[in-house]
Amino acid sequence: MAVSAGYSQASRPASAFHGCVAKIGPSVLDCDSSMLATEAGRALRAGADYLHLDVMDGNFVPAISFGPKVIANLRLHHPKVFFDCHLMVQKPEEQVEAFAEAKAVHPDTGKNLMQFIFHIEATEPRGLTQTIIDLVRKHGMLVGLALSPATPIEQLEPYLHQVDVVLILTVVPGKGGQSFMVDMMEKVRYVRSRYPDKEIEVDGGVKVHTVDEAAKAGANMIVSGTGVYKVDDMALAIATMKRSVELYGNGLSEEKVSPLRYDKDIFG
Numbered sequence: 711m712a713v714s715a716g717y718s719q720a721s722r723p724a725s726a727f728h729g730c731v732a733k734i735g736p737s738v739l740d741c742d743s744s745m746l747a748t749e750a751g752r753a754l755r756a757g758a759d760y761l762h763l764d765v766m767d768g769n770f771v772p773a774i775s776f777g778p779k780v781i782a783n784l785r786l787h788h789p790k791v792f793f794d795c796h797l798m799v800q801k802p803e804e805q806v807e808a809f810a811e812a813k814a815v816h817p818d819t820g821k822n823l824m825q826f827i828f829h830i831e832a833t834e835p836r837g838l839t840q841t842i843i844d845l846v847r848k849h850g851m852l853v854g855l856a857l858s859p860a861t862p863i864e865q866l867e868p869y870l871h872q873v874d875v876v877l878i879l880t881v882v883p884g885k886g887g888q889s890f891m892v893d894m895m896e897k898v899r900y901v902r903s904r905y906p907d908k909e910i911e912v913d914g915g916v917k918v919h920t921v922d923e924a925a926k927a928g929a930n931m932i933v934s935g936t937g938v939y940k941v942d943d944m945a946l947a948i949a950t951m952k953r954s955v956e957l958y959g960n961g962l963s964e965e966k967v968s969p970l971r972y973d974k975d976i977f978g
């Protein structure tokens with residue numbers, strides 16, 4: 711079981727448990743990006759449920775990471791993997807078509823494997839949030855809205871019912887390896903209490919010693935970069951985080967949670 715460092719350990723009331731699937735998505739931002747496909751495969755074999763792909767344009771955030779071409783190439787290596795694309799870019803509307811190149815559908819389940827998440831801070835001041843939600847859907851991708859720490863959760867209210875996922879940033883976006891902002895859990899609780907079935911993702915500073923806070927607040931999609939790629943035992947870190955969501959979010963008993971270690975067939 712994961713241990714929280716210094717945060718409230720208040721247990722979650724049974725009525726607050728949710729049925730959303732616990733999923734762990736390593737952020738590849740801090741992996742050896744010269745071997746992106748291999749590094750992605752390493753995390754998937756270690757138990758990752760999806761890949762979180764951080765796209766940075768040097769404008770919305772100072773850093774530049776990679777873009778849609780790299781993601782389309784990555785798709786050739788991982789045709790059955792869910793790509794959760796987090797666009798930290800100033801003009802997401804200009805990227806929709808290019809990202810659709812990496813679209814895929816799982817051949818067995820029919821599940822859409824491509825999610826396009828953009829920041830409301832980039833679009834709301836220009837009155838484009840709804841337009842981009844519609845554009846992403848038109849291009850056949852799942853759509854999500856991301857929220858930076860300084861932005862109040864109420865800004866998402868008009869869109870919450872429409873999006874597939876809400877991404878709550880638990881650090882200031884821009885780089886990996888920062889400290890988890892536990893006060894962002896209020897936003898997670900806000901969304902979970904109103905939308906029991908919504909995918910809620912947390913991103914930034916999530917590690918084995920902070921994940922319990924996110925799990926207790928109701929997040930079911932856990933992004934972790936350095937907490938996965940910069941630890942000795944990647945599989946143990948992923949399993950520990952997943953078990954935290956199953957225990958504190960889904961309310962499963964210790965006997966029913968996922969095993970601490972297994973080899974996953976990433977092509978299955």
Ligand SMILES: O=C(CO)[C@@H](O)[C@H](O)COP(=O)(O)O
Nearest residue numbers: 883884886887914915935936
């Ligand atoms: O979007 C971002 C940062 O902007 C994240 O996805 C980070 O890359 C996560 O890294 P850690 O905080 O888990 O190290």
